[in-house]
Amino acid sequence: QPVAGEVLDHLEQLALVDFRDAEGVERLRRAIQFADQLHEVNTDGVEPMDSVLEDRCLYLREDDVTEGNCAKELLKNAREKVEEYFVAPPGNIPLPKLEERETFLQGS
Amino acid sequence: QVSAALKEGHVTPTKLCQRCLALIKSTKFLNAYITVAEETALKQAEESEKRYKRGQPLGVLDGIPIAVKDNFNTAGIETTCASNMLKGYISPYNATVVQKLLDQGAVLLGKTNLDEFAMGSGSTDGVFGPVRNPWSYSRQYKEKSISKSHSEDEESNWVITGGSSGGSAAAVSSFTCFAALGSDTGGSTRNPAAHCGVVGLKPTYGLISRHGLIPLVNSMDVPGILTRCVDDAAVVLGSLAGHDPKDSTTIQDNFKPFELPSLPDVSKLSIGIPKEYHAPGLSSEILALWSKAADLFKNAGAKVIEVSLPHTRYSIVCYHVLCTAEVASNMARFDGLEYGHRSDMNKSTESMYAATRREGFNDVVRGRILSGNYFLLKQNYENYFIKAQKVRRLIANDFLKVFGSGVDILLTPTTLSDAVPYREFIKEDNRTRSAQDDILTQAANMAGLPAINVPTALSERGLPVGLQFIGRSFQEKQLLTAAKWFEKQVKFPMIQLEEVKRHSHDIFQHQKSASFS
Numbered sequence: 001q002p003v004a005g006e007v008l009d010h011l012e013q014l015a016l017v018d019f020r021d022a023e024g025v026e027r028l029r030r031a032i033q034f035a036d037q038l039h040e041v042n043t044d045g046v047e048p049m050d051s052v053l054e055d056r057c058l059y060l061r062e063d064d065v066t067e068g069n070c071a072k073e074l075l076k077n078a079r080e081k082v083e084e085y086f087v088a089p090p091g092n093i094p095l096p097k098l099e100e101r102e103t104f105l106q107g108s
Numbered sequence: 109q110v111s112a113a114l115k116e117g118h119v120t121p122t123k124l125c126q127r128c129l130a131l132i133k134s135t136k137f138l139n140a141y142i143t144v145a146e147e148t149a150l151k152q153a154e155e156s157e158k159r160y161k162r163g164q165p166l167g168v169l170d171g172i173p174i175a176v177k178d179n180f181n182t183a184g185i186e187t188t189c190a191s192n193m194l195k196g197y198i199s200p201y202n203a204t205v206v207q208k209l210l211d212q213g214a215v216l217l218g219k220t221n222l223d224e225f226a227m228g229s230g231s232t233d234g235v236f237g238p239v240r241n242p243w244s245y246s247r248q249y250k251e252k253s254i255s256k257s258h259s260e261d262e263e264s265n266w267v268i269t270g271g272s273s274g275g276s277a278a279a280v281s282s283f284t285c286f287a288a289l290g291s292d293t294g295g296s297t298r299n300p301a302a303h304c305g306v307v308g309l310k311p312t313y314g315l316i317s318r319h320g321l322i323p324l325v326n327s328m329d330v331p332g333i334l335t336r337c338v339d340d341a342a343v344v345l346g347s348l349a350g351h352d353p354k355d356s357t358t359i360q361d362n363f364k365p366f367e368l369p370s371l372p373d374v375s376k377l378s379i380g381i382p383k384e385y386h387a388p389g390l391s392s393e394i395l396a397l398w399s400k401a402a403d404l405f406k407n408a409g410a411k412v413i414e415v416s417l418p419h420t421r422y423s424i425v426c427y428h429v430l431c432t433a434e435v436a437s438n439m440a441r442f443d444g445l446e447y448g449h450r451s452d453m454n455k456s457t458e459s460m461y462a463a464t465r466r467e468g469f470n471d472v473v474r475g476r477i478l479s480g481n482y483f484l485l486k487q488n489y490e491n492y493f494i495k496a497q498k499v500r501r502l503i504a505n506d507f508l509k510v511f512g513s514g515v516d517i518l519l520t521p522t523t524l525s526d527a528v529p530y531r532e533f534i535k536e537d538n539r540t541r542s543a544q545d546d547i548l549t550q551a552a553n554m555a556g557l558p559a560i561n562v563p564t565a566l567s568e569r570g571l572p573v574g575l576q577f578i579g580r581s582f583q584e585k586q587l588l589t590a591a592k593w594f595e596k597q598v599k600f601p602m603i604q605l606e607e608v609k610r611h612s613h614d615i616f617q618h619q620k621s622a623s624f625s
Contacts, residue, residue, distance in 0.1 A: 007482075007485075010485075011485075015465075015481045016443075016458065016465055017466065017474045017477050019474075019478065020471070023471075024474070024475065027471075027475045027539070028478055028479055030539070031428070031539065032479075034425060035483065035492055037422065037425045038425050038429065038495050040422075041422055041495075041499050041502065043495060043499060043502065046498040046502060047498070047501060048494050048500075049498070049504060050497065051357070052327070052504060052555060053357060056359060058356050058359075059351065059353065059356050059358075060356055073200045074446070076200070077197055077198065077200070077446065077448070078446050078447060079450040086446055088445055088457045088460070089454045089456050089457050089459075090457070093456035093459075094458065095456075095459060095462060096459065
């Protein structure tokens, strides 16, 4: 069962990752088909499990600063920066619509 | 053994380090290492030497050369996860496990190769190329393979290491280091351990800190330990386990490092043989070895019974959904702003992020992100993600039931077959391969249980085959005791590598035999 074009477009926007080609789309279809096997299992009355450590009380630190002051160190890995700021291109501009994007999905 | 040698001065840490570095160079064709930290390693070795001269070594691991999978952060050393997204990324800090090893005086030789972002079961899908299994070049394998000429044999017949910690497994297997760190989310430490003939330990989830391990699936990832013998694994575990305030998923119980008995006794154990692990596609060789192993335990007085883990066959599907969902979330941090690759696209933040991720991730990673996002869509959340979480509980409960009925340890195969040749492996895509290869190892991650691969015998093709032991949560001592007993029984043969012979030197021959403890 193929996945609807709008869903594919929506996924590309959510993930900010593209399908690249027909193979990518097929990969998703097969992944869904594979996952559908889950529905064979009867899970009535079963609670979802988030973590194997759910029976334990996990440790949360006090909100005290114990280390830091390493802005210079951390900025070393950023490509575009100005003083202690990471520089990003203008925000609040939505990803171009399907027709205008460089994406394989345009054909479909 | 090597630790004792260092203590007695038979060999110095710097000499040891130099030999390992030289061996790394001569085994470059294995492609096990992405980065070799020659300068810093030698410096660490020198510091270690000074300590030994003063008679004050930090411990058993002082001066021992180790390697670390390239998805652990290592301060000042490039950490790439075998991806274009992190090429050139120099970590500003050490992962907790790396720091612990360094604090014990271990010498960090370099970062090992893996599947991109640890996604895969062959160590073939990283940007630095595939890792070659050292056993491809062993006399044992060559003798068994039909080849027309020597060069054709090596060039087209080489087998994979398994994955995703293939580089670490190959590094330990080829004697370039005495222990290596891997990671294990679906079997990524045990699978290559089985194919490369080394011990691969997956500790209980929550025992060892994940701080600094670039995450794949936060609820299943654990750092893995690869060594040449079970005693060594116990030593490394002892130096790594314990609560880390920087990782709130580590339990707070006091961990006491332990030494395994020199004469382990299994007569009081109850060994479970889960029938569902007789999976389709399991090679008859491995089936026979599994059966022989069960008999060994029986003859030693252990109680060996067949058990059932009914939801085993769904663990792979469950993993598929939960893994891709967590991956979709974890990979969101790679946007080019703070670190890693950044695209030149400058029109808007979103288009820059999209271009960066298009350029930085390979097909496998992108595929998993997209699948994960699909399962997390509002219309799918209940049917896929929540459903998978429910199935996860059923799988974990299967184990609880079996352990609750008196079984101490489960004995299963680790892989369906011995290592396949690379040219065959790549005929199927990554997801199909992972689904096939992870079938026997994945459930332990689902339930958070400790598991270990112990090299058992050579296959008809002359390649290693291992068996897996799965234990109760936090019962690593019992698990490793049984593993050590088994290891002593099977006496797995040493790899006969021609390269090592060329480097033949009395002292080195003595060390290469196996362990450092």
